[in-house]
Structure formats: structure tokens, C-alpha cells
Amino acid sequence: xxIYRVGGAVRDRLLQRPITEVDWVxxxxxxxxxxxxxxxxxxxxxxxxxxxxxxxxxALARTERKSGRGYGGFTFYASxxxxxxxxxxxxxxxxxxxxxxxxxxxxDPHGGQRDLQARLLRHVSPAFAEDPLRVLRVARxxxxxxxxxxxxxxxxxxxxxxxxxxxxxxxxxxxxSWKEISRALMEPRPDVFIEVLRACGALAAxxxxxxxxxxxxxxxAHHPEIDTxxxxxxxxxxxxxxxxxxxxxxxxxxxxxxKGLTPEAEWPRHIAHEHRGVRLIQAINxxxxxxxxxxxxxxxxxxxxxxGHRALELKASTLLELLQRFDVYRRPQRFETxxxxxxxxxxxxxxxxxRDYPQAxxxxxxxxxxxxxxxKPLLEKGFKGAELGEALNRERLQALKAYKALKxxxxxxRE
Numbered sequence: 001x002x003i004y005r006v007g008g009a010v011r012d013r014l015l016q017r018p019i020t021e022v023d024w025v026x027x028x029x030x031x032x033x034x035x036x037x038x039x040x041x042x043x044x045x046x047x048x049x050x051x052x053x054x055x056x057x058x059a060l061a062r063t064e065r066k067s068g069r070g071y072g073g074f075t076f077y078a079s080x081x082x083x084x085x086x087x088x089x090x091x092x093x094x095x096x097x098x099x100x101x102x103x104x105x106x107x108d109p110h111g112g113q114r115d116l117q118a119r120l121l122r123h124v125s126p127a128f129a130e131d132p133l134r135v136l137r138v139a140r141x142x143x144x145x146x147x148x149x150x151x152x153x154x155x156x157x158x159x160x161x162x163x164x165x166x167x168x169x170x171x172x173x174x175x176x177s178w179k180e181i182s183r184a185l186m187e188p189r190p191d192v193f194i195e196v197l198r199a200c201g202a203l204a205a206x207x208x209x210x211x212x213x214x215x216x217x218x219x220x221a222h223h224p225e226i227d228t229x230x231x232x233x234x235x236x237x238x239x240x241x242x243x244x245x246x247x248x249x250x251x252x253x254x255x256x257x258x259k260g261l262t263p264e265a266e267w268p269r270h271i272a273h274e275h276r277g278v279r280l281i282q283a284i285n286x287x288x289x290x291x292x293x294x295x296x297x298x299x300x301x302x303x304x305x306x307x308g309h310r311a312l313e314l315k316a317s318t319l320l321e322l323l324q325r326f327d328v329y330r331r332p333q334r335f336e337t338x339x340x341x342x343x344x345x346x347x348x349x350x351x352x353x354x355r356d357y358p359q360a361x362x363x364x365x366x367x368x369x370x371x372x373x374x375x376k377p378l379l380e381k382g383f384k385g386a387e388l389g390e391a392l393n394r395e396r397l398q399a400l401k402a403y404k405a406l407k408x409x410x411x412x413x414r415e
Contacts, residue, residue, distance in 0.1 A: 212260035235348030308342030
């Protein structure tokens, strides 16, 4: 029995990056031997075991053969006669197909170290094209390592294009696709993830509503970058630079999809794109089976992000309606993430990345003012039921008018 450290742990050690988890491959052993040593079996499709002390994953060396559609359409063979080289050749990228023994000796049959030096993400073998999930994985690795200068090798991008055009991506389950998309959006360069998917045709297959934004013009006075797709990429980059959470990044990816429905004759204006985008965002959320927090914020940002940008101009009554829509009294964090998404949208414009966004402080301050209106005095005055709700809204409206006046914000309430 021989045990090797494999995959990401070897790659990241060579890149001198932090190692977050370690995977191991075991050569020359059977499942029975592993269990006899105290390893706990967890793999349903192939033998994977948890170390009795560390809890790290140890997998028996195995080979795989394509047997159906999708990332799950494979049969696996694990046996003591499977070699380390047999196991490594089934992996996706050369930089992930390296192993390391107990003495720190790197086993690198496919040139992973060479590609690390060249900053290339290159497939191991033509079998790469058998697994559609690898399209998303490679794009995710590109998003992770772009700050180090990595790019996808041309020949690998060609195979990814073949996969995208084959229809195999449709065999991916929404849950598996979302897992890769959500992880990629949290990488240092989520914009690169979208760029790579677009370059190989996968964006059109998976998120056609986002793909449709490239080439759509916007008013240069508000959007110096002009192209809506380029704007979305810039917004994602701002999200990463400001360490925004997943729900903000997902909302920012989808916030302008309504512009893809604007007739070209109406460009560069996009009147009511917020309302047109709502049904598209709803459809994307359902198709991708997006978690509730991400789905809800995406819909709200899509519908109301221009309200955020116009916050200083809004009447107090409109501002109150916005706060009510977000239920800022019971769910304050959701409104905070909305404000963050609006700010990323404003910063995701060429040359305007560092411009102040006073709307953020103003909106958060308004939410605090509305929340501070006390219910108890109204109850003591005998208000209850619907009358209590109406009285509470009147008090909140007056508080917001006072807030607007205090901030000296011009607008209808100060005429």
C-alpha cells in the first residue's frame, strides 16, 4: 500500500498558496484493508474513506470510463492493480494531476509543474471532453488564479467549446451547476469566470439572459463603458474588490438582464428595463434552483436598483414604500445587501470606480429613522389593527420627511 497527497494540495504548495484541504490517493489497497485500518467508508459511487483521526479523504486509485451523458455518466474501477499514473490521467487539468509522496517528491507525468510556470490551465487528456462539469470547473479555476496571471490554454478552450456545442451541458443538474457557479462567483475574479464561459459558448447555454447583454449599448453619459455586458463584468469585479457576499454578487450578475430585451432601435436608452428584467430573473432563479436569499435579493435589486441610485431625489413617501417593500423592520440585513449591490453597480463603470456613493449612507440612515418610530405610544393612544398600521406609517412618513430636511436633500418634499 502506498499513499500520496494529490491534486489541489500539491498545486497550491508549489504556488506557495495556503492549503485549505488535503486529498489523498491510496495505491495497492482494497476497501476491506482500508476498513480494517479504521478508515470510514463514505463514497457511494467509488471507494472513498475518511481517516480515523484527521477526517481527511482517502480515495482508492481508480480509473473511469464514459458510460452515459453528463458528469455522472461514468463507471469507475478501483482495484489494487490500478497505478498512480492510471489515477492521475483521469483528472481534469495538468496542474491538478500531480501527486506527492512522503518525502516531498512530486510525481508529475503530465507536465503540471511546467504549466504552473507558464501560468496555463491545460487539460490532461482528450477524455476531458467527456465531462461537461469540467467546463464550469476550468472557468472557476481561471477566476481563482487570474490574479497570478493564469489563462486557459487555447486547446483546452477549444475542447470546452466542443462540450458547450454538443448539448452535454444540459445534462448537468441545476444543483451541480449552481454549486460551481456560486463557488466561482466567490473567487477573486468572478468576472473572469463569466468571460471564460462566454468565450467557449457555455454562457449562452447556461445563462443566455446574461450572454445577451454583450453588445447592448447604454448611454455613454452614465456608462462610459457603453457595453452592458462589459458593465456587468466590471460590477462583478467591484464585488470581489469589496469582498461582497454571494447574494450581492448573484444579484449584481443579473441586475441588468432586462436590458437584453430592449429593441435595438431604442438603444442606448432602456426605459423600464427594471420591470422587464423581473420575469427573466425569476426564470433564472427557478432554472438554477438558486437558494432563497440569493433569489430574493436578485429580484429586489433587479426591480429597484434605479431607486437606489435616485435615493436623494425620492419623495419621502416613495422612500417609505421602498423600505416597506424590503421589510426593513424585520429583515434589516436584506436592505443592507441591496444598498451594497447598488453601490457596486454604480462603481462598475469605467473611470467611476472611486466616485463617492452618498446614496448608501442616506438609504441606511433612512432605514434607521423608520425603524426608530416607536409603536408603544400609538398603542397607548388606543390604535389597534389596521388603524395602528396606518398611524405607524404616518409617523414613519413624518420621520422620513424630517430626515430628508435634516440632510438638506433637494426634492419634492422641500418645494
